Amino acid sequence: MALTHSKRPWTFHRFIRKFEPFFFISPAFIVLIIILLYPLGYALWLSFHTWTLRTFKQGIPFSDIQNYTQLFSNPDFLNALRITLTFVVCAVTIELILGMGLALLLNQDIKARGFLRALILIPMMCTNVVIGLMWRLLLNYQYGLVNYYLGQIGILPVEWLSSPQVAMWSVILVDIWNTTSFVALMLLAGLQTLPDEPYEAAKIDGASSIQTFTYLTLPFLKPIILVVLLWRFIDTFRIFDVIYLLTAGGPARVTETISIYVYRYGFQSFNLGVAAAASFIMMLIMLVFAALISRSIGKEE
């Protein structure tokens, strides 16, 4: 009898059972490996080679770590790194604060909350190209509505996009417009799942609303805040479209983030080896920060 020979007969049925989950998940993963890992590996290879539009037909010579060393002595690249970090820190901080305010506001007892939430969602879904160009029109020095209405209340016109001192803040402003709703809606979803009991207890104990916020709401929301922080960090770090259409990295490179730098190096001067190296450095920096935030998310859970 076949069954008595072994306790766990290796039947076709058992085989199917064991590999059933992989039947479901492997198609997606096979496709992802082909379209992601292969290009990524190729990019890594490319970053150690010289590829230019003029020379690639004759061959792609190995250039050792030259692309990398060249980048770290390139003031434009270091500038792009600095600009990106400034942008990330300022934009994300302001968005988190404003988003929290907006979430608390929408969490009040207001009518038609669902409808208002839907309206506020719109900016984050809009096409980035349109957002960039629309704000370029609004912030136009001579003809822009923003300067006109500021003028009406007695404020002198501002060179939003052409002054090196202001351009970075304009880019941040547009990003705030674009994504604060994301922060707010995520936090609002969190606020609506908070338990009632601790709040009632705090009320009985006579806690002020600031105390309740710091000692109850913030700790409760911490996991969600970290998730929002992670996604906002990633999105601001890799930002391209909006800035490209608002300022194209100018004036005088004060808004040239790494993505724009790589674009310029790769697809305007067609030096793809250097572009690949720069994008790899960018990715590594990003993954380190993302891993740090993810780790604290893991700790929370």
Next chain:
Amino acid sequence: MHRRNYHVLKIASKIIIYSLVVLAVFLSLAPIVYLFITSFKEPDLTFAIPPVWVFAPTTQNYNEVLSSTNFSKYFMNSVSIALITVAIAIFLGSLAAYGFSRFRFRGKFWLKMGALVPQMLPPIVLVVPLYVLFNRLDWIDTRQALIVSYLTFTIPLSIWMMTGFFDDVPIELEEAAMIDGCSRIGALIRVSLPLAVPGIAATAILAFIYCWNEFLYAVILTGREARTLPVIITSFMTNKSILWGRIAASGSLVLIPVIIFALLAQRYLVRGLGKGAVKG
């Protein structure tokens, strides 16, 4: 006396809350409304200072956009690329999501995390090697090049969003169907899939919007043939001048479907975004 003070305070706080909400909604929507209004202005009114709010609307900008630039061809590019991408991503993604949601197996956590990482990748990192590889395949300026590129972010998005939605469908219903003689595939198709439809639809909508909005891959990997609408909008910025009327009109045409879709799916979108999806 005390009671009345309390009442006044309550009304005052209501007024403050509502006016802040109105302000937030106004700030969110005013730029978009301004874009729509501008798209109906005569070119010489676009830059009128003080701004003109009452005018006879004209469809001149739209006529120019629709006639001058092969707009319908590029519209079809955008639609077909987004639809094909979404169909593939939803098919592969829902299978994988079902697998993650219904089975316990070794390495599940790491595979799931592995599916999250691609969504974090900056597109500029991928577009450099993709450009060289597509160049070699002679795929530059083809729709399949964009479809492949867009799958890199829509498949992970689908896996993550739909795993969450499948988790919400109780497994007991499926088990009951399987006891009644359904196969697993049968139970998936007859029981879980219909219940997960709203979630799948929301995922499809979000993935469609991301493809529809995408710019970086489109501007680098396409030329005259396979361009999509976001690239066409930027073509109204020439070296000599920026044709704001046409930008406003084409921008409005691109935004309208996005806004309709976003409003239709908004409830699920917020939930789905919480499940690990993010603007691509």
